[in-house]
Amino acid sequence: MRLKNISVIILLLTMTALAACQPDVKEGSDATDTATQASGKPNAPVTFKGSYSFAPGAKIFQFCNQTKQFWAVDSSAQLELKYSQLITFEQSGTPVYTEVEGYKIKSAATGDAAAYDSTIVVKKVLKLTKDLPADCK
Incomplete structure (x- = not known):
């Protein structure tokens, strides 16, 4: 009986230790850098061009020229x-043209991102301007 109790305690401690080792991925945190594709390899950055608000x-x-939106x-x-340096608080929500490097992942099941199928994770801002090009409406 005593051996069984010790085994249960060891099992519970092991499960607790394993759970504590899992990364807590929060939106905007550096932990999103560890997002991987189905192959298990890190996502390679891609250049995305479009509007951001x-x-x-x-x-x-x-x-550009698409209706689907991403978180x-x-x-x-x-x-x-950079967005806040171009757009005043009173104008928040105004779209700006941007070129960024990043990758696309499936959106979280909860929170604001849940309303979108996919999320663009921005790693680097290449360009940001108030002027939307004619070919990007």
Whole structure:
């Protein structure tokens, strides 16, 4: 009986230790850098061109000439900063043209991103301007 109790305690401690080792991935954290494709390899950055808008509860990326929108996660810590330098708080939500490097992942099942099928994880901001090009509406 005593051996059984010790075995149960060891099992519980092992399960607790394993659970504690799991990364806690939060939106915008560096832990999103570890997102992987189905192959198990890290996602390679891709250049995305389109519009970006930021408002409380809305961080939206949309490819040029497409209607589908994506949730945007700013792991570069530059996208939201540069956006706020171009657009005043009163104008928040106004789209700007952007070129970014990043990758696309499946959106989280909960939170604001849950309303979108996919999330664009921004690793680097290449260009951000108020002027949307004619071929990007």
